[in-house]
Amino acid sequence: MPEQLNLLFTYPETIVDGDGIRYSIYLAGCRHHCVGCQNPETWKAKQGTPLTEEAIRRIVREINANPLLDGITFSGGDPFYNPEAFLLFIKRIKEETRQNIWCYTGYTYEELLADSQLSVILPYIDTLVDGKFIQAEYSPFLEFRGSANQRIIHLK
Numbered sequence: 001m002p003e004q005l006n007l008l009f010t011y012p013e014t015i016v017d018g019d020g021i022r023y024s025i026y027l028a029g030c031r032h033h034c035v036g037c038q039n040p041e042t043w044k045a046k047q048g049t050p051l052t053e054e055a056i057r058r059i060v061r062e063i064n065a066n067p068l069l070d071g072i073t074f075s076g077g078d079p080f081y082n083p084e085a086f087l088l089f090i091k092r093i094k095e096e097t098r099q100n101i102w103c104y105t106g107y108t109y110e111e112l113l114a115d116s117q118l119s120v121i122l123p124y125i126d127t128l129v130d131g132k133f134i135q136a137e138y139s140p141f142l143e144f145r146g147s148a149n150q151r152i153i154h155l156k
């Protein structure tokens with residue numbers, strides 16, 4: 001059994017985490033430790049609340065009950081922090097909601113492709129926002145990302 005994921009929080013409706021109105025799921029844990037990270041308090045994996053079966057059912061229920069949603073976004077932390085558990089979770093969310101999925105990560109797309117434990121997650125993601133936050137490339141005018149090196153990659 002993979003180590004359990006911890007949930008930081010969910011936003012039932014947001015317009016800042018990707019296209020349209022999205023349900024955002026923030027997972028605990030990040031090992032990238034980017035200088036200038038807006039949310040260093042999200043780095044520790046053992047915080048928030050355990051992603052129990054009950055919590056997963058609540059999330060699925062809330063998503064499926066909202067006809068206004070354009071999709072779901074995974075963020076954190078880095079959702080890829082615990083890839084074994086994230087694979088099971090994202091697969092279930094995709095299968096039980098059939099929603100469009102965006103995912104933020106500190107890894108580059110190329111790094112994800114090169115690692116078999118990480119790349120198996122990609123088929124469940126429609127749009128990836130990749131790469132570490134680099135302070136020297138920060139711009140407040142970038143949509144849905146913090147620094148210019150980060151890319152919005154439509155995988156589907």
Ligand code: SF4
Nearest residue numbers: 030033034037106133
């Ligand atoms: S990948 Fe994201 S959460 Fe992790 S340190 Fe970098 S900016 Fe912060």
